[in-house]
Amino acid sequence: MKKIIICLFLISGLAGSRAMAQEFKEKYRPQFHFTPRANWMNDPNGMVYHNGIYHLFYQYYPDDKIWGPMHWGHATSRDMISWQEKPIALYPDSLGYIFSGSAVVDKNNTAGFGEGALVAIFTHHDPVQEKQKTGKHETQSIAYSLDDGNTWTKYKGNPVLKNPGISDFRDPKVRWFEAQKKWIMTLATKDRITFYSSPDLKSWTRESDFGANEGGHGGVWECPDLFPIKHEGKDIWVLIVNINPGGPNKGSAGQYFLGDFDGKTFTSNSKETKWLDYGTDNYAAVTFSNTGNRNILMGWMSNWQYANQVPTDPWRSANTIARELGLQTVGKEIYMTSVPVKELDILNTTGFSLKKMKVKNQLDLTDKAKNKTGLFRLDFDTKNTADFSIVLANEAGNELLVGYDKAKNQFYIDRSHSGKIDFEKGFGAKHIAPRFATAATIPLTLIADLASIELFADNGLTVMTDIFFPESPMSKLSIKSVTGITIDNLKYTILKPSAK
């Protein structure tokens, strides 16, 4: 009897995982980037590391593939690469939809919910008041979990921060400010950032405003983040401000400022507008909380220009690969760098390496790569002596180009002929990014999933993330250079799909 039960259990388990495997094989389905099984997703929310688990919450509409009344979806992971979707964490209520926000571990029980409670701080967006145009429809609220994020209780005293009359008043990112033993909330308030502080996550005091006259202002400011990174022995404070539209290649994008924060005021030392990512598909990117001295960023891999139209079914949107942040000085400026987290290596399978390889016109690597899936990581370096491009292609004739333009000293991704592009008129375009590094050698890392490419140039000084929708996997790979280049080192690794 026992044997039969075990057998049945195994068979049903197998059938279950088969059904799941089928489910994640739909056309255009990313194979190692997080996607919800079905329906609409946007911003990552409340990303927090707790008891050995990374939590990802996200803007989620469970009833349709287009944006609607927002919930917080939930997924967990041990490595930020393989994600398991969990039941919905937060549902809309009488105060409104659950918009973006953050989560913290309340180690000292400052809020009184319990020692080590997970506390989520989010925007309540009231659609009724929005229609009435009160200008006060967005407020900040909290919820807590005492069981590792499985179930959540909304605080009875919500909202904890009322709206003073600012129509865009949202996306609280909260962190503990140890030097003054208080919480700091970084809030997007239309065309600027407002900082608040609190002893207990429940009562908030306005500290200062930043940015009305700084940085990019081509759109509304959203989803900010504030954290220090150690650089040459001292803390540099990073203020991330997502903006929509107004990005460097149109639409949604993330800018950042570097400077100081004293618990009250942020002062920027940046002399130019800096972008986290020059591709079109890394929005609402913020960092995980409680990750010690690692700063790990993840964004929504889409753009409000076309997020509601991308041709995927039954889900919409994916997240970027998690990225580790750093700082690097170039000349008189400091820039933020981002590179894929080392955990991505768990997907490595077979591959090949080359050294001192001359490319004149075209080097076709398709036969060497033997990769039908189009999932790979390519690391290579070459000198900045001539134009070159890396071409991903398939049997259907779709092409995606990632390249370097020597005369302009720019990187680019061209998805004009990358497959399905007709769902939005601006989608099929070429995107460009400046090269900041001055070294003669250009190291490049490319992370290719079925429907996305992430370029990390110069060890993450220039980053580009673009999605695309090929008719079949990009199983062909070649490197082109009319003038000719020498690839000093090349390493190609086939990646496997992440476990779901």
Ligand code: FRU
């Ligand atoms: C950014 C954003 C946030 C808001 C959320 C709503 O993409 O507009 O400002 O909280 O999406 O879903």
